[in-house]
Amino acid sequence: MEISLTQKYNVPGPRYTSYPTVPYWDEAGFTTEKWTASFQKAFSESNSQNGISLYIHLPFCESMCTFCGCNKRITKNHAVEEIYIKALLKEWSLYCRLLPEKPIIKEIHLGGGTPTFFSKNNLEQLINGIFSFAFKAEKHEFSFEGHPNNTTYDQLKKLYDLGFRRVSFGVQDYAEKVQKAIHRIQPFHNVAKVTFWAKEIGYTSIGHDIIFGLPFQTIEDVVDTVEKTNSLKPDRLAFYSYAHTPWIKGNGQRGFNEEDLPKDAEKRKLYEIGKQLLSKNGYHEIGMDHFALQSDSLYKATQNKELHRNFMGYSSSKTQLMIGLGVSSISDSWYSFAQNTKSLEDYYQLLEWDQLPVIKGHLLTDEDLIIRKHILNLTCELETSWSDESLYFKEFPTVLLDLKEIENDELIVIEDHKISITEAGRPFVRNICMAFDLHLKRKSPETNLFSMTV
Structure with a gap:
């Protein structure tokens, strides 16, 4: 057959x-001292030319989504915010002490977890704290991930005032049965509200993340989700294949059975149908799993052959050095990778000892x-x-x-x-x-x- x-x-x-890829890193040949020398070399080559990038991992979520593979800590206790921000700024200060001059930051991305778990005042404290040690590049690109259920107008406005112009909202799928299976209940109204707020405030790139291959998901569900997405007209889209890896993510991906997932050709058809609908509505396919309108910087970068990809995903700009701050974050000097501890308790302890919380990495041959x-x-x-x-x-x-x-x-x-x-x-x-x-x-x-x- x-x-x-x-x-x-x-x-x-x-x-x-x-x-x-991370499973093939040569951890035996890696030390924090070698990582330090590598990022110092990259900094000297790139700071005055393009500046550097920061990825900041904000791990807290109020509830568990069973499709998610991110490093997160589930809690409703918002007292953790200030403690964590203090630790992030301590980590950043340790990096800055190792640099010969103030860094120029071209890119910041706040990922998670749920960055909008944090209050607008604490987000402001974090960004202002970062720039107490750094300069802001003239043509900077700052972005963050927002949860439609808890992103407020005040958060969007505050981050806009701090220089953020790109936001991505996690949508996944609008079908109620799918949302229940992945424990991510969010009505279309919530997504529409935050999207319109972001447009009203002046964000120049608004993204939605949607996923195909989720449990119980049908062609009708994908069509409905894409049509609702088209009605809001985000500037760019991530249309991901669901990564089913329960052996890594434990109970977080065991809220449904294997047979509940669309397979092979059935799963691929979900993508092809979604892609056709997006194309009809002016979206252009970018690299893998991404779409953008012609007005978005991601499309323009593709046309100019300036598209870049790293641990933050696709980007319309490129820096040689990306420093990852926060628990589980990965840094990239081009010559080497370094990853922070995934344990929040160890992260705090290492910073208390004035040590970078790096626990593994790889020196590229x-x-x-x-x-x-x-x-x-x-x-x-x-x-x-x-x-x-x-x-x-x-x-x-x-x-x-x-x-x-x-x-x-x-x-x-x-x-x-x-x-x-x-x-x-x-x-x-x-x-x-x-x-x-x-x-x-x-x-x-x-x-x-x-x-x-x-």
Whole structure:
């Protein structure tokens, strides 16, 4: 029996927000001292030119969403806000002490958890505290994630006044049965309200995150969600495949049974239907899983071949150094990665001892850096080239052999030292990247590590 391309290529694989992916980091060769030297080198190369980026992880949520894989702490006790902000600013001060001059911050992203768990006054204290040690870049891009149920007008206004111009709201799906299964009950009215508030205040890029492949989700549900989304006309959309990884996320992804999830071709059809509707309403597909109107900076970056991808997702601007603040945050100097402890208690303790809360990382080899560039090219520009000798590596002939079947399936075109992903190949970008992933090839995982690629 002939199988579909979706069935053929729907295998476990990384999402490639980094290369090497976290499970393949060489932790034995990493030390905090080596990370310190790496980010100092990156800072000296980038601060005066492009500035740096900050990712700030705000982990608190008032309730558990069973689709979520983020590092979070569930609590209704808002007294935790001030303690955590004090710790974040302590961590930031430790980094700034290691720098020869004041950093220039080009990008800030507040992620979670639920950033809008925090009051407007505490968010203001956090951002003002960050800039007591830093300058704001002239063309800065500040963004945050908002929960439609608890984002207030005052929070939106305060963050706007502090320089934020981009906000993304987690929608997921509007069907009541789906919302109950993932424990994320939020009426369309709540999403509409915060979207209109953000437009009224003046945000220039408003995003919605929606997910396909959720439990009990049908084509009718996706159509309804996309049509409601179109009626609000956000500037950009993330239309993600649900990553079912209960072996990592424990009880947080066991609020429903495996058989409740749409599979393979059924799941992919949810995406194709959603994509068609979005296209009809003026949205253009960007990289993997993203869509934007022509007026949005993400679309313009794509047209100008300036799209970038890192642990914060897709970005219309690029900095070499990204420092992650907060529990579980990941930093990136281009030459190395470093991740903070995932334990909130350990995070507080290490800062109390005046230590950076970094517990693991990876120093990129010359080979890693070359392959990282190819994977960035594929995920951002849907093509890559090795006509420049600096982008060639000795295993390249093997990579091309591994891509032969993908080429035969007309998902890529290989010619003139160049690989281009076809329109039919867009759903399989992760599979194409896997052909370049030498760490994955050299040591196939013996246990579940990754979600399905399609």
